[in-house]
Amino acid sequence: MNEPAIRLSKLVKVFGETRAVDGLDLEVPAGAVYGVLGPNGAGKTTAVRMIATLLRPDGGEATVFGHDVVREADAVRSRVSLTGQYASVDEEMTGAENLILLSRLLGHRKPAARDRAAELLEAFGLTDAAGRQVKTYSGGMRRRLDIAASILSTPDLLVLDEPTTGLDPRSRNQVWDIVRVVVAHGTTVLLTTQYLEEADRLASRIAVIDHGRLIAEGTPGELKSSVGAGSVHVRLREAADRPEAERLLAEALDAPVHLEADPVALTARIGDGRDEVAAAQASAALARLAGAGIVVDDFSLGQPSLDEVFLALTDHPATEEAAA
DSSP states (O other): OOOOSEEEEEEEEEETTEEEEEEEEEEEOTTSEEEEEOOTTSSHHHHHHHHTTSSOOSEEEEEETTEETTTTHHHHHTTEEEEOSSOOSOTTSBHHHHHHHHHHHTTOOHHHHHHHHHHHHHHTTOGGGTTSBGGGSOHHHHHHHHHHHHTSSOOSEEEEESTTTTOOHHHHHHHHHHHHHHHHTTOEEEEEESOHHHHHHHOSEEEEEETTEEEEEEOHHHHHHTTOSEEEEEEESOGGGHHHHHHHHHHHHTSOEEEOSSTTEEEEEEOOSOHHHHHHHHHHHHHHHHHTTOOEEEEEEEOOOHHHHHHHHHSSOTTOOOOO
16 A cells, blocks of 8 residues: 555644644545645644644644654655745845755755756746846746745655635636646645635645544545535526525525525525436426526536535635634
């Protein structure tokens, strides 16, 4: 059996009276992207810092490729690279100077350091900005430079702690492309994020944590299936019909109905795990609306989103702000 990249067993970290990580069990397979979802304050960053040997656990065990993070910290550090939530490069230096300096600190001779910096700057689309001070970079450019710095020496495990927080959609997509390339070259990626779409796009398996505990784990498809066969999405012709449509849908589907920001849109999760039952319930719901004279402009029955999964598991949305 292959050694997992990360294994956490009953991991605990306490700050004062707060148990930031509370008996966390997790096993991350090697060679893919593993996503960790949770709101602010869920314990994601604290767990990451223990995996990277930056914090000492108060209980339980954590190993990286079989090496204990406390007893064999040096061995762990030799195989892990961490990119935190904020840019860690020197803003007064240029992009090229940052990468060359870090490469030299890793033991590369000056010509090799320059070559590696140029290679990564080109790969990450930063060649034109190589001679500019980092303080002139956009947020997306800084994140790309941060990740480039993390793979100057190719790590076995790259930990990305909310790498796209605050980025615009284009920059976020660029970071996603970089992550895919890194994994294709054999690196395992542990990705913590609040963006459920990000985990859905990148991760082969996902752990959902809340209040420092693991509450669900599996592939994106398994997590979606765990909360029902699907979701009914309805758009009405008239916004004035929505209160009555909400009542009729709730009766027909025997499920809570969510009112979307769009004043003519409603969504309801169908709880039965069988596709044929979900389809029958949806058909009955449409018939009830038609019978009441409510015109439906658009209707779809689809798999639940990860947002709906998180809401079903935790009773609050994944983007909810929690106490630090």
